[in-house]
Amino acid sequence: MSPNAKLIYTTRMPVRWGDMDAYGHVNNTVYFRYFEQTRVEWLERMGSRVSVEEPVGPVIINASCTFLAPVNYPATVVIKMYAGDPGRSSVMTWYELFVDGDERLYAEGAAKTVWMDMRTGKSAPIPDVVRALFDPPVA
Known part of the structure; x- marks a missing residue:
């Protein structure tokens, strides 16, 4: 994870x-779904729509994901999402996955997110509403 x-x-x-x-443990592909759901929840709760219509x-x-300990059913996972400074069209995100009630880190991951113009398939500037989520509040 980046120091910033x-x-x-x-x-x-x-x-x-x-x-x-x-x-008998959570399949490795599911961790990527957990991280994806975390990203989508964050964007939507901050007012940015994630939709094919946009x-x-x-x-x-x-x-990427590094699997440190197996997660077993039943459990509740706790995912912490971190972000670096955004560029013109992308931002790096990192994830820590824990099991509720256990301080041990079970997995850590990363994903680079790029905003794309859905019509052209080319990168696009991060929308202002999303960029504002990374800017510190003005005092």
Whole structure:
């Protein structure tokens, strides 16, 4: 995680029975869904719509996850989302995943989000409403 990363959002999600794999723990692909849901919740709660009907929207151009300990059903995961300073069209985000009631870090991840013009498929400036979420409040 970057030293300039700021905690911007924390959420909780129940682990569903179907999240597990044949080994009896949450499947590795599901962690990316947890991170995705966290990103979408943050954007929507801050007033930015995530919809195919919007002319410009966020897409992920890379994502990673380091799995540190298995998560098992039943549980509630706590995901903390951090963000770096936004560029013209992108922002780097990082994630920490915990299990409610346990201070141990179970997974950590990252994703670079780029805003894209849905008509052209090219990068677009981060919308002002989203950019304002990263700016410190004026005193």
